[in-house]
Amino acid sequence: MIIASRIESIGIIIASLAIGLISFYVLSDLPKKQKKKLMEELTSLLINFIIFIWVGKILLNISLFIQDPLAVLAYPGDSGAFYLAVLFTAISVIYKTLRKSFNIPVFAETFLHVFLVASFFYEFIQMILGDHTYSFGYMVVLAMLLILFFVMRGRISLFVLLITILAGWVAGVLVLSMIQPFVTVFGYIVAPWFIGLFFIGCLLIIIFSKRKRD
Numbered sequence: 001m002i003i004a005s006r007i008e009s010i011g012i013i014i015a016s017l018a019i020g021l022i023s024f025y026v027l028s029d030l031p032k033k034q035k036k037k038l039m040e041e042l043t044s045l046l047i048n049f050i051i052f053i054w055v056g057k058i059l060l061n062i063s064l065f066i067q068d069p070l071a072v073l074a075y076p077g078d079s080g081a082f083y084l085a086v087l088f089t090a091i092s093v094i095y096k097t098l099r100k101s102f103n104i105p106v107f108a109e110t111f112l113h114v115f116l117v118a119s120f121f122y123e124f125i126q127m128i129l130g131d132h133t134y135s136f137g138y139m140v141v142l143a144m145l146l147i148l149f150f151v152m153r154g155r156i157s158l159f160v161l162l163i164t165i166l167a168g169w170v171a172g173v174l175v176l177s178m179i180q181p182f183v184t185v186f187g188y189i190v191a192p193w194f195i196g197l198f199f200i201g202c203l204l205i206i207i208f209s210k211r212k213r214d
Helices: 002-027 032-060 062-067 069-073 079-100 104-129 135-152 158-179 192-213
Strands: none
Touching (some): 002 104, 032 062, 032 079
16 A cells, blocks of 8 residues: 555656656747756756665665565655755765766756746645645745746846745745644655755855856
């Protein structure tokens, strides 16, 4: 039952990400060639993120994995595995920035577009099909950020746009965490301390990338 439920959740995540990618391809003003390249880079990042979740799940249950690998691999990872996956992904992004002149601001804009759209549709589907009561509050936050993102895009600098949307998302999730028992991102519960560290980490990466390009 747990495995079947998780397979369904994974299917919803994939469908939501597909909608996010399609919306980026249709709505972005970037040249078609650049859009395809960014979509390929983002897809690669998402695949690596999934692999990192599996790695994190194994690392957090290494003793059990040695004794019974299927007991670990057959069940979905928890928030700890999600946190480790975020950390490993951040390290890989920093590495690409240092070694391959990775364009963080443009990629971050692409990521925000896909993430916000995909997250909104994921929570909408979960609320409709799964009757998830706490999805509504997060949907409201995402809807406000999407409106802000599309209204401000092209009217202010990319750096200011990224900081504004990032700060808005963090503030929204923190407020929800104070009025709800928990907040989830694609089904993973996120703690306030993680949100704070995530904001600081993203802010440092964006500032570092800006200074490097300047």
